[in-house]
Amino acid sequence: MLIKLTGGAVYDPASGIDGAKQDIYIQDGRIVDQPVGDFKVDKECDLTGKVVMSGAIDMHTHIGGGKGNIARILLPEDHRADPVARTDITRSGCGHAMPSTFVTGYRYAEMGYTAGFEPAVLPVNARQAHMEMADIPILDKGGYVLMGSDDYLLRMLTAKKDQKAINDYVAWTMQAAKAIGVKVVNPGGISAFKFNQRKLDLDEQNSHYGVTPRDILRVLATAVKELGITHPLHVHGCNLGVPGNVDTTLDTIQGIGGLPMHLTHIQFHSYGTEGDFKFSSGAAAIAEAVNKNKNITIDVGQILFGQTVTASGDNMRQHANHKHASPNKWVTMDIECDAGCGVVPFKYKDKNFVNALQWAIGLETFLLVDDPWRIFLTTDHPNGAPFTSYPHLIRLLMDRSFRNEVLSTIHPEAQKMTTLASIEREYSLQEIAIMTRAGAARLIGLQDRGGLGAGNWADITVYTDNADRQKMFEKPDYVFKDGELVVVDGKVIHTKWGTTHVVKPDWDASVEKDLQKYFDRFMTMKLGNFKISDDEITEDGRGSLTVHPLKGDVA
Amino acid sequence: MAEITEVPSPFCGIGTDDLTIQVDGVRLKVVKNGCTVNTPAFEQAITDIRPRVDGKEVGLDVAVTKAAALLKETNQPVIGGCATDVNGMRALLALADRSGAVVDNMSFTGARNNFLALQDSGWMNTTLAEVKNRCDLLLVVGVDLEGFSPRFFERYLWNEESMFLEDTGKREVIYLGKAPSGNASTSPSGQKASVFECANEDLPDVVAVLRALVKGNPIRVDSVSGIAVADLQAIADKLLAACYSVVTWAAGALAYAQAELTVQTISEMIKDINNQNTRSSGLPLGGKEGDQTANQVCGWTTGYPARTRFSSGYPEYDPFLNDTNLLLANGEADALVWVQAFDAKAVPPVTSLPTIVLGRSGMTFAKEPDVFIPVGTPGIDHAGHAYRMDSVVAIRLKKLRESGLPSTFDVLNAIEQAL
Numbered sequence: 024m025l026i027k028l029t030g031g032a033v034y035d036p037a038s039g040i041d042g043a044k045q046d047i048y049i050q051d052g053r054i055v056d057q058p059v060g061d062f063k064v065d066k067e068c069d070l071t072g073k074v075v076m077s078g079a080i081d082m083h084t085h086i087g088g089g090k091g092n093i094a095r096i097l098l099p100e101d102h103r104a105d106p107v108a109r110t111d112i113t114r115s116g117c118g119h120a121m122p123s124t125f126v127t128g129y130r131y132a133e134m135g136y137t138a139g140f141e142p143a144v145l146p147v148n149a150r151q152a153h154m155e156m157a158d159i160p161i162l163d164k165g166g167y168v169l170m171g172s173d174d175y176l177l178r179m180l181t182a183k184k185d186q187k188a189i190n191d192y193v194a195w196t197m198q199a200a201k202a203i204g205v206k207v208v209n210p211g212g213i214s215a216f217k218f219n220q221r222k223l224d225l226d227e228q229n230s231h232y233g234v235t236p237r238d239i240l241r242v243l244a245t246a247v248k249e250l251g252i253t254h255p256l257h258v259h260g261c262n263l264g265v266p267g268n269v270d271t272t273l274d275t276i277q278g279i280g281g282l283p284m285h286l287t288h289i290q291f292h293s294y295g296t297e298g299d300f301k302f303s304s305g306a307a308a309i310a311e312a313v314n315k316n317k318n319i320t321i322d323v324g325q326i327l328f329g330q331t332v333t334a335s336g337d338n339m340r341q342h343a344n345h346k347h348a349s350p351n352k353w354v355t356m357d358i359e360c361d362a363g364c365g366v367v368p369f370k371y372k373d374k375n376f377v378n379a380l381q382w383a384i385g386l387e388t389f390l391l392v393d394d395p396w397r398i399f400l401t402t403d404h405p406n407g408a409p410f411t412s413y414p415h416l417i418r419l420l421m422d423r424s425f426r427n428e429v430l431s432t433i434h435p436e437a438q439k440m441t442t443l444a445s446i447e448r449e450y451s452l453q454e455i456a457i458m459t460r461a462g463a464a465r466l467i468g469l470q471d472r473g474g475l476g477a478g479n480w481a482d483i484t485v486y487t488d489n490a491d492r493q494k495m496f497e498k499p500d501y502v503f504k505d506g507e508l509v510v511v512d513g514k515v516i517h518t519k520w521g522t523t524h525v526v527k528p529d530w531d532a533s534v535e536k537d538l539q540k541y542f543d544r545f546m547t548m549k550l551g552n553f554k555i556s557d558d559e560i561t562e563d564g565r566g567s568l569t570v571h572p573l574k575g576d577v578a
Numbered sequence: 579m580a581e582i583t584e585v586p587s588p589f590c591g592i593g594t595d596d597l598t599i600q601v602d603g604v605r606l607k608v609v610k611n612g613c614t615v616n617t618p619a620f621e622q623a624i625t626d627i628r629p630r631v632d633g634k635e636v637g638l639d640v641a642v643t644k645a646a647a648l649l650k651e652t653n654q655p656v657i658g659g660c661a662t663d664v665n666g667m668r669a670l671l672a673l674a675d676r677s678g679a680v681v682d683n684m685s686f687t688g689a690r691n692n693f694l695a696l697q698d699s700g701w702m703n704t705t706l707a708e709v710k711n712r713c714d715l716l717l718v719v720g721v722d723l724e725g726f727s728p729r730f731f732e733r734y735l736w737n738e739e740s741m742f743l744e745d746t747g748k749r750e751v752i753y754l755g756k757a758p759s760g761n762a763s764t765s766p767s768g769q770k771a772s773v774f775e776c777a778n779e780d781l782p783d784v785v786a787v788l789r790a791l792v793k794g795n796p797i798r799v800d801s802v803s804g805i806a807v808a809d810l811q812a813i814a815d816k817l818l819a820a821c822y823s824v825v826t827w828a829a830g831a832l833a834y835a836q837a838e839l840t841v842q843t844i845s846e847m848i849k850d851i852n853n854q855n856t857r858s859s860g861l862p863l864g865g866k867e868g869d870q871t872a873n874q875v876c877g878w879t880t881g882y883p884a885r886t887r888f889s890s891g892y893p894e895y896d897p898f899l900n901d902t903n904l905l906l907a908n909g910e911a912d913a914l915v916w917v918q919a920f921d922a923k924a925v926p927p928v929t930s931l932p933t934i935v936l937g938r939s940g941m942t943f944a945k946e947p948d949v950f951i952p953v954g955t956p957g958i959d960h961a962g963h964a965y966r967m968d969s970v971v972a973i974r975l976k977k978l979r980e981s982g983l984p985s986t987f988d989v990l991n992a993i994e995q996a997l
């Protein structure tokens with residue numbers, strides 16, 4: 024079947040098209056060039072006056088894995104306020120802060136998103152992450168495997184194993200967990216918490232291993248680079264949420280020595296200690312460092328006001344943050360000599376000085392970083408706010424008067440501590456398309472996604488241009504996934520199953536000799552039972568794996 | 579005859595995956611690393627192969643059609659048992675969503691003690707590998723741990739080496755409430771566990787005093803429920819002196835009213851210990867026959883654990899009112915679907931309502947159900963996934979034999995399609 028999308032204004036940064044009127048053809052799920060000679064169009068959509076982008080990609084969203092499910096089970100009262108009834112084509116579930124899997128897929132699609140990536144896949148919990156994501160309809164998905172506080176790596180570092188051995192272990196873990204990237208959370212800090220350390224600075228040693236976060240970052244970033252993984256090491260840094268952590272973050276950027284590194288939810292790591300409340304914005308310094316260091320990419324982790332729940336691998340910082348739990352209930356876990364997690368409900372309030380300034384710090388960061396290819400639109404769902412608030416966030420970025428209107432309502436002392444009112448920048452549609460599409464696909468290393476040129480999979484979102492950008496991005500006219508029309512007028516009309524994106528870096532078979540011994544001596548499962556096989560993803564007939572090339576591969 | 583090694587078990591809750599099982603046709607024999615829970619569960623023979631409708635053997639398609647026809651005529655079916663693997667639960671929840679059923683895991687009344695505490699104040703917990711490598715003091719509250727999981731001590735406490743303890747044999751074990759039924763908790767060098775016995779019903783008082791002592795609050799009596807306060811003080815001191823104490827309990831073993839408050843007191847006590855410059859973690863026991871699996875899959879599919887109804891068109895959780903037995907007793911249900919793929923002895927409650935049973939082969943009934951479909955057991959007859967007690971690790975279950983029995987997923991999915 025040949026589908027023609029006629030006459031829309033196309034924003035496709037991947038091909039350098041910035042709002043030009045252009046027709047798009049879809050055949051067998053992919054975008055194709057206009058056929059030569061005589062051809063018959065089976066279905067035509069007139070997109071005159073519409074805005075056309077590729078499907079949006081959320082490069083950091085907690086949609087699969089144990090801590091998210093703890094967050095769900097912890098908050099029945101939140102679900103009760105947002106029940107989602109079944110229809111003839113969709114399943115029932117719940118929404119708001121941590122939606123059920125099916126509702127996650129529907130609501131993302133209804134905002135024009137066609138892919139989401141879970142950034143914290145614990146190797147030992149990777150099965151759960153993939154099983155949950157397998158129950159998210161429509162979206163493509165993938166995960167970054169969490170390393171850096173696993174005792175195996177820390178033992179390797181103490182034993183001064185060489186970089187090659189670490190590369191093999193990283194590659195093995197990525198394949199065992201079916202990942203497309205590598206993430207590190209509070210490097211070594213999750214382990215340190217198990218030894219009763221309550222904080223860990225960049226150069227502070229884990230009391231048992233004598234290893235510092237800086238050491239861990241360096242070997243993991245090197246491994247990712249040497250293995251040819253496209254997605255740079257994905258870093259949730261030290262000292263999340265601690266006033267003064269802007270210095271740690273700047274030091275982290277300097278210390279990585281030019282290696283590719285992605286700093287996630289940087290808003291939570293951009294705090295100074297100035298002012299009456301000893302809490303201030305470090306956004307300008309961070310933005311300057313990001314602008315200068317081209318090896319660095321970031322996502323913001325914007326907070327937006329209201330109830331949400333924070334779910335993180337950072338059990339150390341989440342334990343400290345439990346004092347702010349609202350409602351007052353929270354969970355931390357130490358997990359399998361592998362990692363940990365902490366789940367703390369939060370209610371961000373615009374009349375609370377700290378929350379109000381956090382909001383401003385995130386927006387300052389968005390507006391002060393020059394290159395939209397190196398900054399990504401996230402709320403660190405659900406940690407800063409549920410993903411359903413993205414259209415509101417886009418309006419804050421694209422509409423200065425709206426932004427200043429909201430700014431004038433937040434805690435007055437916070438207004439004095441931010442430069443936001445003086446920043447004139449408004450994001451363009453093309454810049455939004457870069458942050459949420461082309462840039463994200465490039466950052467993750469997704470082939471044939473995030474663009475509208477021929478050869479790409481036909482993940483396409485069509486909006487009606489509207490000066491109210493929130494309204495515009497809330498309710499796309501059409502969303503196509505792999506060429507199938509799944510959303511009309513902001514409502515799911517058809518569902519399908521997306522693919523799971525992975526990479527498969529090589530490792531030397533000898534790595535399993537040591538791992539086998541380690542598993543038999545110290546772990547609770549057999550090595551062979553630990554590794555996830557391909558058929559676990561595909562055997563139900565709806566899942567599939569899409570393997571992306573490594574750098575240096577011939578595509 | 580084949581021999582399969584590294585077989586994981588969905589029966590014991592602690593994720594043992596080192597069994598060796600001999601397969602002779604459809605006969606299984608555990609030849610290595612069996613225990614009193616796992617061996618009989620694996621070795622149970624297949625008796626029924628064919629489904630029955632009204633007691634007569636029929637083909638699977640006939641049974642499925644009949645089950646769908648029965649369900650079509652109901653307004654409020656209840657799906658009880660809910661003892662199956664991840665895929666089985668997926669199909670079960672899809673069927674419940676479509677038919678407006680109540681979903682209720684058969685172990686939920688016990689597990690509720692944990693969920694109510696979790697949903698009210700939360701907890702700080704750990705998992706089995708952390709216990710194996712870090713735990714220097716294990717406090718067992720109100721449960722006969724080796725009766726619950728015969729190989730717990732061998733696998734996770736008396737392991738030869740650990741990463742962070744010089745000598746695993748020096749770990750200390752304390753029982754509060756129930757005494758152990760055997761000697762598994764005695765260390766390899768002969769060090770016996772300390773036991774402070776009381777009736778489980780007295781645990782609320784005992785645990786409350788222990789928490790007060792951990793917090794340094796004065797206690798004005800000398801003993802509580804037969805346990806000397808001095809002994810409880812010694813336990814509190816040990817908890818505060820340990821580097822990584824672990825407190826374990828089994829929600830289902832706390833079979834008295836408002837036992838959730840005991841779980842809450844334990845969990846809050848653990849938080850108190852962590853506020854006094856050392857580490858401590860909880861370790862709730864469970865994970866048998868798909869209980870955690872049911873709650874996990876129901877959790878991501880609906881937002882709630884597995885005592886949830888779909889009769890309004892969307893999921894509604896009520897840990898009390900959605901109880902199968904209560905709904906049957908009050909006449910609020912008009913059909914029962916019972917799903918138990920693990921245990922032939924876990925039969926449905928007797929009811930005069932139309933009853934559809936997906937059971938492990940060999941299930942016998944006081945009253946023959948309208949439809950009985952013997953299904954395969956996950957980890958024996960087909961591959962699958964099951965959660966062990968810590969709800970973190972989903973074990974990959976293996977297919978051990980070719981029995982021809984359909985999976986829970988296949989049958990429930992077929993019934994849903996037939997609706």
Ligand SMILES: [Zn+2]
Nearest residue numbers: 083142288403
């Ligand atoms: Zn995150």
